[in-house]
Amino acid sequence: GENVEQHPSTLSVQEGDSAVIKCTYSDSASNYFPWYKQELGKRPQLIIDIRSNVGEKKDQRIAVTLNKTAKHFSLHITETQPEDSAVYFCAASKTNQAGTALIFGKGTTLSVSS
Amino acid sequence: GAGVSQSPRYKVAKRGQDVALRCDPISGHVSLFWYQQALGQGPEFLTYFQNEAQLDKSGLPSDRFFAERPEGSVSTLKIQRTQQEDSAVYLCASSPWTAYNEQFFGPGTRLTVL
Numbered sequence: 001g002e003n004v005e006q007h008p009s010t011l012s013v014q015e016g017d018s019a020v021i022k023c024t025y026s027d028s029a030s031n032y033f034p035w036y037k038q039e040l041g042k043r044p045q046l047i048i049d050i051r052s053n054v055g056e057k058k059d060q061r062i063a064v065t066l067n068k069t070a071k072h073f074s075l076h077i078t079e080t081q082p083e084d085s086a087v088y089f090c091a092a093s094k095t096n097q098a099g100t101a102l103i104f105g106k107g108t109t110l111s112v113s114s
Numbered sequence: 115g116a117g118v119s120q121s122p123r124y125k126v127a128k129r130g131q132d133v134a135l136r137c138d139p140i141s142g143h144v145s146l147f148w149y150q151q152a153l154g155q156g157p158e159f160l161t162y163f164q165n166e167a168q169l170d171k172s173g174l175p176s177d178r179f180f181a182e183r184p185e186g187s188v189s190t191l192k193i194q195r196t197q198q199e200d201s202a203v204y205l206c207a208s209s210p211w212t213a214y215n216e217q218f219f220g221p222g223t224r225l226t227v228l
Contacts, residue, residue, distance in 0.1 A: 006156075043118075046216060
């Protein structure tokens with residue numbers, strides 16, 4: 001089955017710096033890669049996703065890149081702000097049919113200090 | 115519009131008790147997922163429903179776990195004879211019938227088994 005590895009497990013940056021979180025996946029058939037942000041005690045919230053037919057996607061300060069050959073994808077946050085502090089999860093799934101489960105990484109705790 | 119809701123938000127059970135956790139998905143969403151999130155970990159898939167049909171229950175950890183969605187909307191996850199290792203946050207997610215797998219999560223139920 002699919003396995004998703006996520007690094008680093010913790011990341012501390014200064015406000016205004018960039019943050020990068022990396023994930024690798026094992027199943028070459030996976031074709032959908034979302035990123036979720038989870039604040040303490042709250043629900044996971046989708047912040048950006050990418051499909052396998054695209055190499056990069058950007059939404060304001062957040063971008064995701066995908067390398068299908070190497071089977072890895074990354075989240076880039078620029079100009080970090082204290083409110084970006086949270087746990088970030090990457091995930092992978094196969095969407096050849098609706099209802100495929102997401103396989104999550106173990107998460108990265110991002111701390112942005114002002 | 116209303117998002118995914120779950121109840122109760124917190125549940126404390128004595129070891130050996132049965133518990134029932136409820137999920138109200140977004141209206142009209144065909145797909146419904148249950149995940150288990152242990153402390154400091156990413157969500158792990160438990161089971162999936164397409165309308166009222168349980169199409170995948172490969173993630174249920176034991177036969178003490180049972181889920182149903184009899185009318186294709188509200189779902190209940192039942193855990194019989196709870197054990198301490200069942201302590202976790204149980205997340206429900208729903209998804210519309212689309213080719214890609216965007217899932218919307220509820221706030222979760224935090225189960226503590228004493």
